Amino acid sequence: MAVNLKQLAELLGLSQTTVSRALNGFPEVNAETRQRVLQAVRETGYRPNRAAQRLATGRAYSIGMVMPIAAGIDSDVHFGEFLAGLGEEAVKHDFHFVLNPSAPEDEEATFQRLAASGNVDALFLAYMRANDPRIAMLKSLSMPFVVHGRSIGETRDYPFLDIDNTGAFYDATRLLIQLGHQRIALINGPDYLSFSIRRRKGMAKALAEHGLNIDEALVHHSLMTDEHGYRSMQRFLQQPDAPTAVLCSSTVLALGAVRAVNQAGMAIGRDISLIAHDDVLPMLKPENFSVPLTTTRSSLRAAGGRIATRLIAGILKSGAFPDQELWRAELIVRASTGPAPQK
Amino acid sequence: MAVNLKQLAELLGLSQTTVSRALNGFPEVNAETRQRVLQAVRETGYRPNRAAQRLATGRAYSIGMVMPIAAGIDSDVHFGEFLAGLGEEAVKHDFHFVLNPSAPEDEEATFQRLAASGNVDALFLAYMRANDPRIAMLKSLSMPFVVHGRSIGETRDYPFLDIDNTGAFYDATRLLIQLGHQRIALINGPDYLSFSIRRRKGMAKALAEHGLNIDEALVHHSLMTDEHGYRSMQRFLQQPDAPTAVLCSSTVLALGAVRAVNQAGMAIGRDISLIAHDDVLPMLKPENFSVPLTTTRSSLRAAGGRIATRLIAGILKSGAFPDQELWRAELIVRASTGPAPQK
DNA sequence: TTTTCCTCCCAAAGCGCTTTGGATATCCCT
DNA sequence: AGGGATATCCAAAGCGCTTTGGGAGGAAAA
Structure with a gap:
């Protein structure tokens, strides 16, 4: 046929x-x-036949990524949205993706195999951690790659796209302080991920500038699910000296947090202020919350698109793009933030 | 090197x-x-080198799927979880995935290209609709494939894995009727998807057996997001003759629905009963809702794993599996269902 | 007219692997 | 000792494409 x-x-x-x-x-x-x-x-x-084409040219027209898979590992809501961004751009150039599932402990080996297989032209790496060893690994592979996010403490000379997490949470915290809030809590992502570390740092910086410190009892790290948001907020509210404002690392966390606040009979934006980071997930829009959420916004989908663009340009050697990009998140004020309640 | x-x-x-x-x-x-x-x-x-290997053997050790991509298309929370299941199984056999993004209108052409490219050994298809033309297309490709879900009205002779959506919602509705509920609403997925159609059918069947009919004003179809769940429930509650029980096609919808109920000052399980379909998303567990949710449960992740198993066995011609499987969803009763309130 | 230069096309050599169709040596049996 | 298995190994032919290194023929230049 x-x-x-x-x-x-x-x-x-x-x-x-x-x-x-x-x-x-x-x-x-x-x-x-x-x-x-x-x-x-x-x-x-x-x-x-792409295989033949590839054998002849060494070009596969595809971007590789490894997906960590294990019985205990949760799928991530944010991943799908990011992938959509990647795909949207890739389809324009007739590129596809190779997803290589792998146990987390084999991840580096999987990257190597992926690179050696000839199945892909470029690699993509995300969920960065502090001192992430995968960066050095990818550099040794002599194949284009882009990192989504940045490591911490690693050498700086690798291609990445990240958002200014420190700046975003600095801005958010400063706004809260200007509104009179003194006790501010943070419902953050997993503590080993670099974006969590940076967001916390941004918050600390703003507090420090006003002579305030982070209260460890007011910082929670967890996977970014509704459930965790709910539980964290609930615990905050039960504390003797409860916070008057809370920062959330995701609208998914905020979802649960808002639920806890409502359940406690309190009003968002009046009794307690809330700012969330908004990845612009279509599933969950901050402006549609019963009290619209003030957010630091940066589209995950757009980031995916940009990374695909850079990767593809790198493969095709068409056009040059900056090797390192730091996107600033917008601070968008809605109704969930208000002046700190008077004691 | x-x-x-x-x-x-x-x-x-x-x-x-x-x-x-x-x-x-x-x-x-x-x-x-x-x-x-x-x-x-x-x-x-x-x-x-996999390309060479494939050129020589014709085998790619990979499963292809197309991901519909368009500016307006939302990423789906459920997709990631399903993918995790596929991946979990694939990693055992050292298989990978090829994701080919495509505009929805080009989807069939993309499948053809994917098959012709030699990049994949098998194809996977989901989000089935009524009279889905893609099935006939895949059959013409002479390449193994498995469909997640089933079409409606199409010929029946194609390999699929589906859950008994009709049965699940039939069971759920019957339980509600037994508890005395007469006005039951449905917050369903998109109306063109076959699982939505079947769930509605299951509900209608149970109602009919008790001399009841579906009230069109009590059925909403939408993307399965928190926002839509919230809005649907809100509208239901505002109706003069509000339902005393609601079925939700996803826990994500239920999330919003519960929020609306709480906001109205009503109590789930007492003033209004709720049953949701639970895909077992780690992000959102029905047992962790403030009032634990009664659900029809069937793990999306398990379905992914099973499909991968069947696909891989089909490629490797190792072991035979049933060509068509219909999984029954469990009805798990928790606190969100209770007797219908007396007028 | 001769020479040079394009234009347009082709034969053949890979790319890195699998697989067919032997070869060679060893061993067992009659 | 001769013949047939048996155990190991190898040379070479593809798989379907790209790319190198020409080559024929006509047009432009000398």
Whole structure:
């Protein structure tokens, strides 16, 4: 059923060389001949075999990533959205993705195998940690890659796209302080992830500038689920000296947090202020909360798109992009923040 | 840096044939020689080039799927969880995935290209609709595939794994009727997806058995987000003859629905009963809701695993599995269901 | 007219692997 | 000792594509 180059060439009475060149846009082929070839492709439904193409060119038109898989590992809501961004861009260039599942402890080996397999042209890495060893590994692979996020303490010379997490939570905290809040809590992501570390740092910095310190009892780290948001907030509210404002690392956490506040009979924006980081998940829009949420916003989807763009440009060597990008998150004020309640 | 078969063979003073056979477990190679080869592989870090392997064998060790991508298309929370299940199983057999993004209108063409590319050994299809044309397409591709879900009205002879949506919502509705509920609402998924259609059908069937009908004003179809759950429930409660029980097609919808109920000052399980379908998303556990949710449960992750198993067995021709599977969802009663309130 | 230069096309050599079809040596049996 | 198994190994032919290194023929330059 499926034709190959050879058959197509025979059919046209041309050599494989010419047909190949016609298809790949080489100049040394007659315009009329090229049209004949394209016509034949349309008629036969010819599709080049990518494996052969790759064997010949060394190019796979694909971006590889490893997905950590284990019985205990949760799927992440944010992952799908990021992937959508990657895909949106990739489809424009006819690129695809290779997802290689791997146990977390084998992750580095999986990257190596992925690179050696010839199945991919570039690698993508996320969920960065402090002193992440995977960066050095990827650098040793001599294959383009981009990191989403940044490590901490690692050398700085690797390609990344990150948002200014420190700045975002600094801004958010400063706003709260200006509104008169003194006891501010943080419901953060997992404590080993670098974005969590940075957000905490941003908060600490703003507090410090006003002579305040982080109260360890007011900082929780957890996976970013509704459940954890709920529990954290509940615990905060039960404390003798409860916070008057809370920062959340995700709208998913905020969801649970808001639930806890409501259940306690308190009002968001009046009794307690809330600012969340908004990854612009279509599933959960901060402006649709019963009390619209003040947020630091940066689209995860846009980040995915940008990374795909850079990766593809790197592979195709078309156009140069900055190697390191730090996006600033916008602080968008809505109704969930208000002046600190008077004692 | 990376060695190939030829170099490895030279290094060992063997032919490529022998090395290849040693690696692929053929019997006609001396045990001692095989050990030497394996040792050399360990030392050199040799990894076979998958493209070459595939060109030679026609086997890619990968499962293809297309991801619909468009500016307006939302990423789906459920997708990540399903993928985790697929991956968990795939990693055991050293399979990977090829994700091909595609505009929804090009989806069929993308499947064809994916199949022709030689990049994948099998295809996977989900988000089934009524009279889904993609099934006929996949059948024409002469490549193994499994459908997650079922179409409606299509021929029945294609491999699928589905849950008994009709049965699940039939059971749930019957329970509510037994508890005395007469006005039951449904917050369903998108109306064009076949699981939504079947769930509604199951509900209708149980109602009919008790001489009741679906009230169209009590059925909403939407994407399964918190926001939509909230809005639907809010609208239900505002109706003059509000329902006393509600079915939700997802715990994500239930999240919003519960919020609306609380906001109205009503109590789940007493003033209004709620049953949700639980895909067992780690992000959102029904037992952790402030009032634990009665659910129809079927793990999306398990479904992913099973589909991967079947696909891989189909590719490797190892072991036979049933071609069509219909899983029954468990009805798990928790505190969100109670007797219908007396007027 | 001869020479040079394009234009347009082709044959053939890989890319790195698997697999077919022997070869060679050893061993057992009659 | 001769013949057939048996155990090990190898050379070479692809898989379907790209790319190198020409080559024929006509147009432009000398």
